[in-house]
Amino acid sequence: MKRVLMLAAENAAVAGAKVGGMADVIGDLPAALHNEHVAVDVMMPSYGFLVSQLKARFIADVSLPFRGQTTLVEVFIAPHPNVAGSAIYLLDHPHFDAGGAIYTSNNDGRPFADDADKFALMCAAAAQVICQEIVDKPDVLHLHDWHCGVLALLRAYEPRFNALQAIHTVYSVHNLSIQGQRPLCQEHSSLQAWFPELFAKLSVHHDEAMAKIIDPIHAQCFNPMRAAINLCDHLHFVSPTYAKEVMLASECGSGHYGGEGLQDDIAQRAAELRVHGILNGCFYHDTPLELPKRTEQDFAKVLDYAEQCLLNNLANNQWVASQDQIALQRLNQLRRAAKAPSCLLTSVGRLTSQKVALLLQVMADGRYAIEHLLQSLATGQSQGLLILLGSGDEHIEQQLRQVAGRWPQLLFINGFDLPLSQLLYQHGDLFMMPSSFEPCGISQMLAMKAGQPCIVHGVGGLKDTIEHQVDGWVFNGDSLADKVDAMLATVTEAVAMTEQPQFQSMRQQALANRFTWQDVAKAYCEELYEF
Structure with a gap:
């Protein structure tokens, strides 16, 4: 069977790990893809409770540079609850534990700060795990929403992770209105803070690279969603009409919500024939259809x-x-x-x-x-x-x-x-x-x-x-x-x-x-x- 590794923040197949519709996709697709002879493994943070809940087994420690020091992340594995032969990999680190919450709110004028830190570490750990072959090398790496944008950046520009460039990488956008922007530098939660050496190299030698990852509206901010849109092999939106809408600019007066600043990047990827609109699905019963009566x-x-x-x-x-x-x-x-x-x-x-x-x-x-x-x-x-x-x-x-x-x-x-x-x-x-x-x-x-x-x-x-x-x-x-x-x-x-x-x-x-x-x-x- 072909093998796909999905990296995501949510997963409806696991109790307590669902917030929005993305979780349903991650939870439901592995079983359907299994019928197409594709094995899907899912990698995600442990959030402080999933290791014990799933009775996951420890398989490795990975050490990686993060925030200018060596950080240790533990890797656990559990059988997928719904699909034989597939696994859920859990990345465990104190930074992922927010008392059982998937997301946290920053009310100090620093939007996404804590979550951006958490998911930047998730991406770096996932890249390390794949490159060290702690998990089987996937045929496809499938990233979901802004939480995974940092991995696309590391795949493209961090030499330690050059091996990832040989893996076909897909990026799914579930909601373009949430992009996870953080400052490029001079902030505790920033690209410079997470990866100081990479940031220095990009700042000095790679104007073209920086142009693909900075926010198009706020030039002093890193935009993980934009990075993934520009740097992955294929770009996926979760319905055909939405894939067209986001190639147009948003217009407040008409009430149209479009590309939210990223429309030019998306249109360019579409011109390269790399944009796909595929509608999400739903499970149906096999029993004959009967119209229920209202009483x-x-x-x-x-x-x-x-x-x-x-x-x-x-x-x-x-x-x-x-x-x-x-x-x-x-x-x-x-x-x-x-x-x-x-x-x-x-x-x-x-x-x-x-x-x-x-x-x-x-x-x-x-x-x-x-x-x-x-x-x-x-x-x-x-x-x-x-x-x-x-x-x-x-x-x-x-x-x-x-x-x-x-x-x-x-x-x-x-x-x-x-x-x-x-x-x-x-x-x-x-x-x-x-x-x-x-x-x-x-x-x-x-x-x-x-x-x-x-x-x-x-x-x-x-x-x-x-x-x-x-x-x-x-x-x-x-x-x-x-x-x-x-x-x-x-x-x-x-x-x-x-x-x-x-x-x-x-x-x-x-x-x-x-x-x-x-x-x-x-x-x-x-x-x-x-x-």
Whole structure:
């Protein structure tokens, strides 16, 4: 079998090692690629708990220069939990241990500082491990997101790691909006601090090299994502449309999120035929497709489980959060109504500007767009309810808490619970995903998998998975205001459609859609790995 080594910060195949959608790719692809006769090993930090959790076996120490001194990193191996013959390699060092957290926040005006240190060490250790042949030499080295950009730099310019240049190297961009920039020098978390000798050599003798790794906007910063985009053999984006969007500059006025400063580099790689857009996938059951029925009992089940989630939140915290209290009051009101809403809209996701900015745009009357949406649910022919499950940005949580207190048409569950999210996918009528940009998206696939049509903004992977008025609704606009107006009009149209006979055929079409990991694996082999 051909062998691929993936280096990544996250992995959904391991409990506690998932934060975002990248983890699902790392967790799900090895099994699909195994069916294509490709063995995938994954290397990642231990984060202070994965060695014991996986009962990993110690295999080696590697010593390497880092921060001007010799640093020792331990290497452990554990069998892949889902794929026979594949392994998970864990890099263990005190610097990787942040109390079980994958990422840490710097609130001292030094964005990414601690994480950049951690992942720079991860990359240097991984390079050392491969070059010392502590692991089998892979046919392909596959790097994921900004966390791995330093390895692309070391592969290209550090003589100790010249052997890596003979390994075909692929770089996947999961979200271009997070690039991990840090100062080039004169900072504790900087390229100079991590690799002083390499930095000195590049600064004096390699203007061309520096031009490939510095941030295009902040010339005194190192950009690990830009380094990987320019220095790897193939560049992969997680949907065909997103791969096109990022070759255009971002425009705040129109609400277009494009290359975020890296569009020229990406366009140049595309001209070299090295850019690929391959949609992420989803797992599907082999059982025959049956369209689930929506019943009053199903809605009661959703309310009961939502209440239990809220009670768990209260039990695990000393103080009662106001959003939990509002949600419990709303649940009581819904139960007293003794009738399920005629249309149940659902939304599941991280509360970030990317996901909810359109919903929280302020309209001419001073209200948020989501309030206009809720008003349409209250006054239209179909009395509707929006259940929104998510957590993230504290300011966004506050905004939604205030809206939830004003509008009985919104049940806001602040947090994330996997079983509750699955109930929302299964029992909702319409799924809302109005992301300002979406590299791929998994929530829309999960909703369709349960027979729930989606209302989406026509960007990235959302455009690639939803067909307007066939298996869902897609809205667009030439300006930010146009997008918001189109979103509200589309919601009104979709809610009205749920009362029509053709809505069932749309549900059936959504249920029948397939975006399989096996198709993704075949595309990886043909386009990225060249097997």
